Amino acid sequence: GTILNTPKSRSLKLKNLTPSMGKRNSTLMKPSTPLQEARSRLHVSAVPKSLPCREEEFNNIFTFLKGKLEDKSGGCIYISGVPGTGKTATVNEAVRCLRKLTSKGQLDDFDYVAINGMKLTEPRQSYVQILKQLGGKTVTWEQAYRVLEKRFHNVNSKMTLLLVDELDFLCTKRQDVVYNLLDWPTKATAQLIVVTIANTMDLPERVLMGRVTSRLGLTRLTFQPYNYKQLQEIVMSRLKEFDGFRSEAVQLVARKVSAVSGDARRALDICRRAMEIAESRNAETISLQDVTEAVSEMIASAKVQAIKHCSKMEQIFLQSISAEVTRTSIEEVYFKDAYKQLESLCSFDGIEIPTVSETLAICGRLGASRLLICEHSRNDIYQKILLNVSIDDIHYAIQELDFNS
Amino acid sequence: MTSIQTTIPFNIRKKCSFYGTKSNVPKQDFTNATARETSYKYTSTVKKVITFSSSESESDSDVENSLVDSNVKICGKGTVARTPRRVRKSSECEEGLGSTPPKQKRIGKQEPFTAPLTPSTLLDKLHLISSPDKEEKLVPKQLFNSEKYRNARKALHSSVPETLPGRESELSQLEKFMEKHLKNGTSASLYISGPPGTGKTACLSKLMLKPEFKTRFKVVYVNCTTMKSAITIYGKIIHELGLTASKSGKNSKTVIEKYLISKHKMLLLILDELDQLESQRQSVLYSIFEWPLIQNSKLLLIGIANALDLTDRILPRLQAKCELKPKLMHFPPYTKQQISNIITERLSDAKVSDLFTGNALQMLAGKVAAVSGDIRRALDISRRVVELAESHKLAQILQPTNNNEINTGSPKKQQFVAEKPVDLKEVITVLNGVYGGSQNIEKEESTFPLQQKLLLCSLLLILNKGRNKDVTVGKLHEVYKKVCKKRNIHAVDCSEFVSLCSLIETRGILKLTTKREPRLSKVNLEWDQEELDAALQDKNMMAEIINDVSCL
Numbered sequence: 028g029t030i031l032n033t034p035k036s037r038s039l040k041l042k043n044l045t046p047s048m049g050k051r052n053s054t055l056m057k058p059s060t061p062l063q064e065a066r067s068r069l070h071v072s073a074v075p076k077s078l079p080c081r082e083e084e085f086n087n088i089f090t091f092l093k094g095k096l097e098d099k100s101g102g103c104i105y106i107s108g109v110p111g112t113g114k115t116a117t118v119n120e121a122v123r124c125l126r127k128l129t130s131k132g133q134l135d136d137f138d139y140v141a142i143n144g145m146k147l148t149e150p151r152q153s154y155v156q157i158l159k160q161l162g163g164k165t166v167t168w169e170q171a172y173r174v175l176e177k178r179f180h181n182v183n184s185k186m187t188l189l190l191v192d193e194l195d196f197l198c199t200k201r202q203d204v205v206y207n208l209l210d211w212p213t214k215a216t217a218q219l220i221v222v223t224i225a226n227t228m229d230l231p232e233r234v235l236m237g238r239v240t241s242r243l244g245l246t247r248l249t250f251q252p253y254n255y256k257q258l259q260e261i262v263m264s265r266l267k268e269f270d271g272f273r274s275e276a277v278q279l280v281a282r283k284v285s286a287v288s289g290d291a292r293r294a295l296d297i298c299r300r301a302m303e304i305a306e307s308r309n310a311e312t313i314s315l316q317d318v319t320e321a322v323s324e325m326i327a328s329a330k331v332q333a334i335k336h337c338s339k340m341e342q343i344f345l346q347s348i349s350a351e352v353t354r355t356s357i358e359e360v361y362f363k364d365a366y367k368q369l370e371s372l373c374s375f376d377g378i379e380i381p382t383v384s385e386t387l388a389i390c391g392r393l394g395a396s397r398l399l400i401c402e403h404s405r406n407d408i409y410q411k412i413l414l415n416v417s418i419d420d421i422h423y424a425i426q427e428l429d430f431n432s
Numbered sequence: 433m434t435s436i437q438t439t440i441p442f443n444i445r446k447k448c449s450f451y452g453t454k455s456n457v458p459k460q461d462f463t464n465a466t467a468r469e470t471s472y473k474y475t476s477t478v479k480k481v482i483t484f485s486s487s488e489s490e491s492d493s494d495v496e497n498s499l500v501d502s503n504v505k506i507c508g509k510g511t512v513a514r515t516p517r518r519v520r521k522s523s524e525c526e527e528g529l530g531s532t533p534p535k536q537k538r539i540g541k542q543e544p545f546t547a548p549l550t551p552s553t554l555l556d557k558l559h560l561i562s563s564p565d566k567e568e569k570l571v572p573k574q575l576f577n578s579e580k581y582r583n584a585r586k587a588l589h590s591s592v593p594e595t596l597p598g599r600e601s602e603l604s605q606l607e608k609f610m611e612k613h614l615k616n617g618t619s620a621s622l623y624i625s626g627p628p629g630t631g632k633t634a635c636l637s638k639l640m641l642k643p644e645f646k647t648r649f650k651v652v653y654v655n656c657t658t659m660k661s662a663i664t665i666y667g668k669i670i671h672e673l674g675l676t677a678s679k680s681g682k683n684s685k686t687v688i689e690k691y692l693i694s695k696h697k698m699l700l701l702i703l704d705e706l707d708q709l710e711s712q713r714q715s716v717l718y719s720i721f722e723w724p725l726i727q728n729s730k731l732l733l734i735g736i737a738n739a740l741d742l743t744d745r746i747l748p749r750l751q752a753k754c755e756l757k758p759k760l761m762h763f764p765p766y767t768k769q770q771i772s773n774i775i776t777e778r779l780s781d782a783k784v785s786d787l788f789t790g791n792a793l794q795m796l797a798g799k800v801a802a803v804s805g806d807i808r809r810a811l812d813i814s815r816r817v818v819e820l821a822e823s824h825k826l827a828q829i830l831q832p833t834n835n836n837e838i839n840t841g842s843p844k845k846q847q848f849v850a851e852k853p854v855d856l857k858e859v860i861t862v863l864n865g866v867y868g869g870s871q872n873i874e875k876e877e878s879t880f881p882l883q884q885k886l887l888l889c890s891l892l893l894i895l896n897k898g899r900n901k902d903v904t905v906g907k908l909h910e911v912y913k914k915v916c917k918k919r920n921i922h923a924v925d926c927s928e929f930v931s932l933c934s935l936i937e938t939r940g941i942l943k944l945t946t947k948r949e950p951r952l953s954k955v956n957l958e959w960d961q962e963e964l965d966a967a968l969q970d971k972n973m974m975a976e977i978i979n980d981v982s983c984l
Contacts, residue, residue, distance in 0.1 A: 090823065098582060100589050109935050172658065201708060203657045210657075213808075215591035229940035238705070238738060241628035244590070244812045245866045251879035286882040287924060288935055328925030358906070400949050415951055416926070417910055 062311070065269035066302045069262070071292050074116055079264045080257035081113050087248055088222075089121045095220045096125065096134055096186050101212035103221045103243055105194075107228045108250025111290030114224050115192055117250075122188065137186040144196030150204040153197060157189065172207070179217035187219045194225040198234050205235065209242040252289025255281040261291055262298055271312040276301065279318050283326065297321050330416050333398060334424035340381060342425050344389050345398065347372050349418045362390065363408040383408065580784050581822040587782035588775070588815045590808050592634045597777050598770035599631050602763060606639055609759070613732055614648060614698055619724035621733040621756075623706075625740045626763030629806030632736050635763075636702055649700040649732070656708040662716040665709060669701070685719060692729035699731045706735040707742055714746055721747060725755055733758075765805020772797035774807060775814055787818070792859045799863050816862045821854045883924060884936050885968050889977040890915050891942075891957060892964065897981050905930055905944070906951040914983040919973075926951065941967070 058064040067073065078085065088104070095102050108114050128134040140160045142153050154171040158164065162174070189208070191197065197204050211217045227233065228249055231240040253261070258281035259274075266272055277298070284294040301321040305313040334345065347368035351360045354368075366386055373380045381389070387404065390412065394401035400413040414421075596603060613620050626632050640651050652672040659665050666684035670677045675691055677684045692699070703709070709717050721743075724731050735743075735758070743750060743758055750756045766774070772793050779785045796817070800810040890912040894903050909929045916923035924932065930950045936942045941964070943956045959967075968974055977983075 091819070094582075094585065094819065098586050100586060101591070107938070109938055169660070176658070201657075203659075203708070206657045206705075210655075213591050215589065227938045227940070233940065238628040241806055241808050245809060246812065246816060252881060254879055287884075287928065287932065289879065289881050326924065326928065328927075330925060400951065413949075413951070415949075417913065419913070 061269055062271060062302060062306055065266055065271065066299055066306075068265050068267070068269075069295050069299050069302070071295050073265070074119075075265065078113055078116055078120060079260050080253065081117050081250075084113075084248060084250060085117050085121060088118060089124060091246065092121055092125060092188065092220060092222075093128075093134070096137055096188075099135075099186060099218055101214070101217050101219045101221075102246070103209055103212055103223065104246045104248065105231065105243055106222065106224045106248045106250065107226065107230065109226060109252055109288065109290070111288070111292040112250040112252055113291060114250050118190060118222055118224065122190070125188075135186065137188050139188045139190075141190040141192065144191065144193035147196070150197045150199055153191075153204055153208070161187070175211075179211045179214055179219060182216050183218050185218070187217075189219060189221045191221060191223045194223045195227060195230055195234065198230075202236055202239055206239050206242070209239060213242060253285060253291055253294075254289065255285040258285055258289070258291060258294045262294060265295070271305075272298070272302075273313065273315065276313055276315050276318040279315060280322065283322050287326070293325075297325055300325060330398070331420055331424045333396065334416065334421060337393075337398075339378075340385075341389050341393055343372050343376070343378070344369055344386065344393065345414075345421050346425060348399070348412060348414055349421050352414065352418065359411045359413055361408070362387070362406075362410050362412060365412060366408065580787060581818050581825075583782040584779060584784045584787050584818045585815055587778045587784065588811050588818070590811045592637055593778070595777070596631060596634055596638060597773050598766055599635055599763075602631075602761070603635055603638070605761065606635060610639065610645060610649075610700070610732060614645075617698065617730055619726075619729050619731045619733075621721055621724050621758040622735070622761060623743050623758040624734060624736045624761045624763065625738065625742065627738060627765055627804065627806065629804070629808035630763040630765055631807060632763050633704055636734065636736070640700075640702070645700070648698060650697045651700045651702070653702045653704070655704040657705045659708065662709045662711040665703075665716060665720075673699075689723070689726060692723060692726050692731060696730065700734070701731060702734045702736070704736045706737040707739060707746075710746055717747055718749065721750055721756060721758065725753075766801060766807055766810070767805070768794070768797045768801040771801055771805075771807065771810045775810065786853055788814075788854050789856070792817070792854055792856050795856055796859050796863070799867065803867060813859075813862055813866060816866075817854055817858050820858050820862060824858070880968060882921075884932060885970060885973070886915060886919075886921065886977070887912055887929070887932055887936065888941065888964060888968065889974050890983070891955060892961065892974070893978050893980065893983065895957060896978055898984055903955045904951065905933060905953050905955060908933075908955055909951075911983055915977055915980070918980065918983060 058067050088106070091102075091104055106114050106118065122139055125134060125137070126139075129136050138161060140157050142156045142160075144150070144153075147153055147156065151168040151172075154168045154175055155165065158166065158171040158174055161178075166174075191208060194205070197208070208221060209223075212219045212221050223243070231243050235243065255278070259277050262272075262277050262281065263274070266277075280294055280297050280301070284290060284297065287293075297318070298321075301313050301317045304317045304320055308317075310317075334342065337345070344365070348360055348365045350368045350372070351364050352358060355364075366383060369386060370380050387407065390399065390401055390410075391404055393399040397415055400415050402410040402412075404410060609620075609622060624632050624636075637653075639645060640653065645651070650673070652669060654665065654668055654672065656665065659668065666688060667677065669688055670684055673688070673691060675687055677687045703720070706717075709720075711717075720733065721735075723729060724733055739745070740762065743760070750758065775788070775793060775797070776785060779787060796813060797810065800806070800813065803809075887908070891903060891908055893915070894908065894911055895901060906926075909926055912929070913923045927950075933942060933944055933955065937944055941957070941959050943958050945954045945956065947953045957964075965971070965974065
């Protein structure tokens with residue numbers, strides 16, 4: 028009897044519990060040195076109260092949302108930009124400011140729901156998530172959809188602000204979820220504002236259907252990548268009173284990052300890594316050298332190193348492939364042709380020629396480390412091989428080795 | 433950024449308060465005028481209270497508000513219904529009362545009057561502190577300026593409106609069709625097509641609300657996007673009809689068919705976004721379109737979709753029988769005249785018809801009609817124009833206050849600014865932003881990272897001078913490395929290069945066709961070279977690289 032009862036009581040219990048994590052036994056270490064403290068402030072998760080260099084975008088979003096909330100009318104806005112340009116942080120800040128206004132009483136209260144396309148196993152789960160954040164019950168998506176439909180078709184006392192992050196992950200072939208999310212705001216009764224965020228600038232035209240694009244509207248905002256001055260300002264604003272970081276060093280990081288992507292996360296990561304390097308030297312300040320080391324660690328390629336550390340026979344095999352590529356001027360090489368080149372190279376150097384099966388094993392190893400792109404090995408000598416590194420890299424790595432020895 | 437936001441209201445308040453003391457009477461006029469214009473004016477009073485409280489001190493205002501609250505309760509039920517607006521906003525108590533519709537606009541005005549009547553001395557005190565004359569003055573002024581724009585913004589909403597100018601013929605055609613079949617009691621099917629934003633759903637929902645149809649029809653409206661799969665449509669219809677079906681849903685189709693045979697009111701079945709019901713063999717669509725032919729069924733079936741030839745393309749078998757063939761109806765895109773009519777009508781409904789100049793409206797309507805004829809777009813653009821004008825005006829107002837705090841002449845100036853209608857300039861700004869293509873976004877600020885520029889230049893070099901126009905990422909990387917070497921720039925390695933490509937792809941300049949190996953994926957240029965020229969803004973470097981055949 029008791030055995031049968033247990034599962035029931037357990038499930039009842041689970042319904043009313045909020046998830047919690049196991050707690051730490053010891054207290055967290057406080058940053059002791061100024062260097063450590065500055066490093067913790069440079070962490071990506073430590074979002075500052077106000078975002079530097081995004082004032083204009085913030086104002087745009089804020090005035091749009093405030094206007095809609097005051098008007099009690101629905102609407103959509105589409106925000107795009109490459110990763111790490113502060114899209115989500117800016118929207119969150121705008122919402123925080125709106126919240127502050129409501130707590131002061133200058134604005135009517137509103138519900139805020141945030142979903143992230145990448146956190147959902149399936150696009151339709153977004154209904155479940157939205158309902159959960161609005162009401163707190165977990166139901167199947169069909170039921171959740173029905174409840175939401177009812178909610179947005181009746182007049183509410185409250186406005187609802189819905190943030191959809193990573194919109195492109197909600198786009199399926201039928202696009203029914205995106206359609207519904209964007210169709211609700213067009214209902215006069217819904218009082219729903221949808222803020223959508225994605226990376227692609229032309230996602231509405233490229234992926235979405237005509238009727239979805241039409242509903243998404245033309246209120247769009249693009250976040251441009253940061254330039255080096257802005258990146259510098261971001262890092263400096265986070266460092267605040269810590270003066271161990273030379274401004275030239277910050278500028279170097281900013282310039283390196285802005286030349287490639289303009290991603291603020293990356294600039295912060297490199298700065299933190301430079302601090303770690305400086306700390307390991309027991310230095311108080313971060314020099315240009317530390318930064319260069321960090322940059323080369325994070326940006327530089329490991330392929331030349333990998334070729335350098337290959338075994339002798341693997342290097343000769345790589346050479347033979349590059350020789351075959353230059354001979355035929357076709358990028359794809361048959362294994363048997365490469366083997367022929369290998370034979371001549373080996374006899375040229377006076378090394379014993381490996382057997383075909385040995386060479387196939389070499390080929391497999393190089394393929395596994397992704398220096399080569401190989402076909403399935405069951406094709407044996409008829410498999411096609413592609414170089415995954417440039418021929419120059421091979422020459423550079425191997426010649427340097429010869430020169431050293 | 434937060435600091436900026438807070439300073440703006442402060443400036444306005446200060447300014448307003450300065451000119452305030454003299455003109456007690458004009459303030460009354462303003463509020464009355466606005467009150468008549470729109471029903472949603474409640475915010476005025478709220479703002480009044482709030483700005484004031486924030487200016488003095490938070491605690492003070494709280495005390496006042498709570499006092500008001502208690503007084504109101506004492507003074508009588510008649511006033512309670514009105515005051516909650518204020519009470520709720522400032523001191524979030526009495527939520528139940530606060531949830532009354534936000535329409536009580538005049539009440540805010542009355543509140544000061546009711547308050548002095550109450551016997552409590554506390555209240556008198558409150559009155560002295562809370563509503564000095566300048567306070568009252570400031571609010572109407574601020575309101576008057578923004579109210580016009582806000583009314584316009586509200587009037588230009590893109591939800592279903594009450595009237596449908598520009599769709600008179602379609603409406604009457606639909607009405608005639610429905611009337612005819614209603615009178616004869618015969619079944620029929622109709623297929624409505626048209627591009628998005630041409631008012632298909634709006635027309636039908638308007639007809640659905642007509643009392644004569646409402647009573648004589650049993651209306652079932654189903655939006656097919658909400659269906660999980662085509663088959664579930666039966667369950668939905670059964671649910672809407674209030675029938676009972678077995679749980680498995682196996683015989684749901686026969687349940688509906690049985691209902692159709694049985695005696696019933698004329699059934700109007702509207703299927704919106706019909707193309708979502710497409711399935712492998714179109715069995716669902718076929719059986720739905722065959723329902724009108726069932727004997728004794730009184731069913732009027734209306735399908736809505738975007739494609740002009742949906743019924744011919746996916747339902748060719750319907751052609752075999754003339755009775756089965758649905759009547760076709762097309763909603764053409766709105767013309768320039770229709771769009772401008774719609775916007776003028778909406779603006780004049782909100783009594784802000786002087787906000788747009790004729791030229792601006794014609795320009796907007798012409799552009800939208802030329803591109804898509806989608807009314808959602810037209811409304812969206814006009815809304816943006818109003819927003820833009822509003823923000824410009826706000827900036828204009830703010831400037832003088834920053835310079836000199838005391839200037840009695842400024843109110844007049846403000847008035848003048850507020851009166852200024854939306855002109856061609858703003859419309860063109862918005863239209864360029866929308867239709868100028870994505871490339872002119874870059875024109876304003878060159879935030880293109882250097883490595884991405886180099887990548888695009890190398891791609892152009894290959895496309896212009898190379899023999900093989902089939903560019904893979906691997907090949908592009910080779911050329912790019914040579915280009916970088918020549919310019920003494922550190923080149924990124926292959927894995928970084930692939931992510932660079934995808935970053936550019938988000939701008940829509942490139943398109944990568946993904947293969948199993950990133951190195952083998954093909955790179956296609958989506959823009960032409962002139963567009964790219966404008967975007968890159970670095971003519972010298974580009975010219976140098978593009979003509980550098982030695983790098984190939």
